[in-house]
Amino acid sequence: MKKYIVNGTLIDGTGRPAQKLAWMEMDGGRISAIAAGEQAPPLPPGASVTIDAAGKTVMPGLTDAHCHISYGVARGIEEQDLFGSPEYRAIRGVYHARKVLQSGVTSFSDPGGSWYVGVAVRDAIKGGLFPGPRISAAARYLSNHAALTDYFPSWVGSPRSGVGAMTETASQMLAEVRDQVKNGVDFIKIAASGESATLTPGGGSVPAFRADELKLIVDEAHRLGRRVTAHARAGQSVSDCIEAGIDWIQHADFMDQACADRLADAGIPCCPALTFVANVAEWGHIAGCSQGRIDRFRRDLDLAVKNLEYGWRNGVTMMCGTDSGFAVTPYGEWHARELELFVSHLGMSPLQAITCGTRNAAFTVDPENLGTLEVGKFADLLVIDGDPLQDIRILQDSRRLCAVILGGEMTDMTPTPEMHRWPWERSLAISERELYRETVASASVTRAAAA
Numbered sequence: 001m002k003k004y005i006v007n008g009t010l011i012d013g014t015g016r017p018a019q020k021l022a023w024m025e026m027d028g029g030r031i032s033a034i035a036a037g038e039q040a041p042p043l044p045p046g047a048s049v050t051i052d053a054a055g056k057t058v059m060p061g062l063t064d065a066h067c068h069i070s071y072g073v074a075r076g077i078e079e080q081d082l083f084g085s086p087e088y089r090a091i092r093g094v095y096h097a098r099k100v101l102q103s104g105v106t107s108f109s110d111p112g113g114s115w116y117v118g119v120a121v122r123d124a125i126k127g128g129l130f131p132g133p134r135i136s137a138a139a140r141y142l143s144n145h146a147a148l149t150d151y152f153p154s155w156v157g158s159p160r161s162g163v164g165a166m167t168e169t170a171s172q173m174l175a176e177v178r179d180q181v182k183n184g185v186d187f188i189k190i191a192a193s194g195e196s197a198t199l200t201p202g203g204g205s206v207p208a209f210r211a212d213e214l215k216l217i218v219d220e221a222h223r224l225g226r227r228v229t230a231h232a233r234a235g236q237s238v239s240d241c242i243e244a245g246i247d248w249i250q251h252a253d254f255m256d257q258a259c260a261d262r263l264a265d266a267g268i269p270c271c272p273a274l275t276f277v278a279n280v281a282e283w284g285h286i287a288g289c290s291q292g293r294i295d296r297f298r299r300d301l302d303l304a305v306k307n308l309e310y311g312w313r314n315g316v317t318m319m320c321g322t323d324s325g326f327a328v329t330p331y332g333e334w335h336a337r338e339l340e341l342f343v344s345h346l347g348m349s350p351l352q353a354i355t356c357g358t359r360n361a362a363f364t365v366d367p368e369n370l371g372t373l374e375v376g377k378f379a380d381l382l383v384i385d386g387d388p389l390q391d392i393r394i395l396q397d398s399r400r401l402c403a404v405i406l407g408g409e410m411t412d413m414t415p416t417p418e419m420h421r422w423p424w425e426r427s428l429a430i431s432e433r434e435l436y437r438e439t440v441a442s443a444s445v446t447r448a449a450a451a
Contacts, residue, residue, distance in 0.1 A: 002027045003408060006043060008053030009387065010036050013060040013358035013372035015351070018389060021058055023047070026379040029407035034375060050410075051403060053383050059354065060373050061106025061133075061380040061404065062395070063361035064335045065271040066250060066321025069093040069100075069121050069135070070113030070163075075287060075327040075426045077151045081162035083424040086115040092419070093121040097132030099332030099416050100324070104395065106380035106406050107134040109321070109364035111229055111250060112141045112189035114163050119184045131412065134380070136365040138189040139180045140165035141231065142173060142217060147191035147208035148231050164191060173217050181224045187247070188221045190214065192230035193237040205254060207237040214244035229271075229364070235259045242266050248319070248364060252311070253277070253304030260307065264315030269363055272308050274341045275334050276323035277301045287327035305345045312346050319364065320357035332416075336395035343392050350392040379408040 003026045010021035012034075022040030025033035025047075035041050043049075070089050073096075074080040084092070100108060110118035118137030125132035141164050143149040149164025158166045167173040177188055192214060194206040209217075214230070221228045227247040232238045235255040242262050248269045255263065263270060280289055280297040289297075312318050320338040322329050342353040362371025369378050383403040386394045394400045404411040 001048065002032065003050040004043065004047045005051045005053055005058060005381075005383070006049050008056045008058045008383070010034075010373065011057060011059040011351070011354060011389070012374065013355060014374070015355045015359070017351070018057075021053065024058065024373070026050075026405075026408040029379055029409075031373060031375055031377050031379050034373065051383055053402075055385075056402060057382075057384040057387055057389075058373070059382050059384065059388070060358040060371060061382055061406070062104050062320070062335060062339075062357050063365055063371060064100070064105050064108040064322055064324060064338075065319040065361040065364040066111055066273045066323050067100065067105075067108040067331075067335075068113050068118075068163075068323070068325035069097060069108075069110050069137075069331075070115070070117035071325030072096070072425065073327055073330045074325065079424065079426060081114070081151065081159060086117060086161075089114060089117045090120040090124075093117055094124050094130040094132060095416070095419060096331040097121055097125060097135070098130065100335065101131060101133045101404060101406065101411055102413055102416065103332040103335050103398065104382050104401055104404055105133050105335045106382075106404065107136075107362065107365045107370050109187075109361075110135060110137045111187075111231075111364075112138045112163055113325075114140070114161055116183050116185075122186075123184070133406070134365060134370065134378075136186040137184075138187050138229070139183065139185050140176075141189045141191040142167045142176055143191040144168050144208055146194050146206055148194055149191050170213070170216055173213065174220050177217060177220045177224065177226075181221075181226055185226065187227040187229060188217065190217055190228065190230040190241075190246075192232040192241055193234040205233040205237075207234050207240060209237075209240070211240040211243050214240050214246070218244045218246055238263065242268060250321075253300065253307055255307055255311065257307075257310055257314075260311035260314060260316055263311060267317070269317040269319050269360060270308075270311065271319040271321040271361070271364070272304065273321045273323040273338070274301070274304060274308075274345065275321075275337045276326065276329050277304060278337075278341055278345075279328040279334065284328060289328075309346045312348070317360055318342065318346070318356045319361040320353070321361065321364075334396075339395060340392050350389045353392055354388065379405060381405050 005024045019036040022035040122135040122137045143164035233251045238255045281301045284294040339353040339357045342348045359371040385400045
């Protein structure tokens with residue numbers, strides 16, 4: 001049965017200016033017709049109107065290009081890597097995936113995690129067992145002793161439950177890629193650089209893999225029909241990933257201008273995940289971060305903004321992703337903040353930021369079927385009370401989210417019951433809703449005083 005949304009303002013996610021929506025037809029889970037603009041044809045006779053969006057905005061569902069569904073709102077590395085069986089993590093993952101969907105994220109990319117939890121959550125949702133967004137999933141990051149995920153002392157080693165798979169030799173790298181493809185991943189994740197706390201003389205984090213090692217991994221993944229992304233913060237690691245033919249980059253916050261120019265010329269998209277950095281810098285104390293860590297993230301954020309703004313203004317394609325899964329970025333809370341940061345910190349217009357959070361970010365999941373409201377695409381969309389082109393922050397206000405539609409079907413917005421947390425789940429999640437309301441109230445007082 002065909003369904004129709006009528007009236008309202010249409011933001012289609014392509015980057016084109018907003019238009020007056022006359023009606024949109026959904027059939028079989030896809031968009032089958034759109035009538036927009038002043039000269040739009042009338043609604044077909046006998047059409048069944050599902051939603052009257054008068055006074056509201058109709059736009060694509062958001063894609064979060066960086067959401068770790070296995071992490072479980074982790075506050076520390078031990079929670080992330082050691083505690084919780086794969087079975088429990090998978091069940092917890094589908095619980096959290098529902099919250100992600102209810103926040104307006106209709107698809108997300110999971111760039112690595114413990115075991116094959118992301119793959120299991122993806123398949124459980126796709127099979128109709130649980131509600132949740134469309135997902136593309138990686139597994140454990142390919143890592144080595146210089147990489148991000150080698151967290152524990154050498155005498156402890158790298159646990160099988162951890163998010164990093166140690167691949168020190170060429171044969172280990174090839175075997176890990178093949179094993180992950182066998183177990184159903186959509187793409188491969190490489191930890192191509194280390195922690196930012198370990199600085200090179202010129203600033204930035206240490207490159208973990210040599211350029212020839214990265215190329216070996218990428219070539220094997222591509223041979224087996226899988227794409228590859230990398231955690232690459234150091235400028236040299238970004239350059240090496242470009243040389244290796246990587247499909248997209250995570251972070252890139254320490255790249256210099258020459259590296260940004262190369263990234264733009266290569267046409268490789270970048271997902272900065274500024275939300276995680278900004279949340280630690282601004283509110284890390286709430287989740288128990290030390291002052292030293294907060295100060296480091298403030299410095300990192302300043303440097304990231306400088307480098308990423310240059311990259312965006314000079315042709316690097318940016319995608320919105322939040323690094324959700326930590327206490328500072330809990331599921332269902334912060335997924336639209338990246339759009340705000342692109343506006344406030346990188347200088348984008350709200351329309352440009354929305355394009356980064358829809359069409360551009362959909363590259364990491366299914367660019368052929370997601371990200372824009374066009375005929376033939378999946379009918380994954382939001383109805384927003386208000387105009388995000390006037391205030392991008394309304395996408396973070398759950399009270400403004402009138403409808404989340406996935407495959408032409410209305411999402412059940414009944415609040416998800418709060419889960420019991422076990423003693424080892426020490427997370428002190430930062431609630432976006434409360435902080436958002438406090439921020440808006442504070443800003444209102446400031447504006448009133450200025451007037």
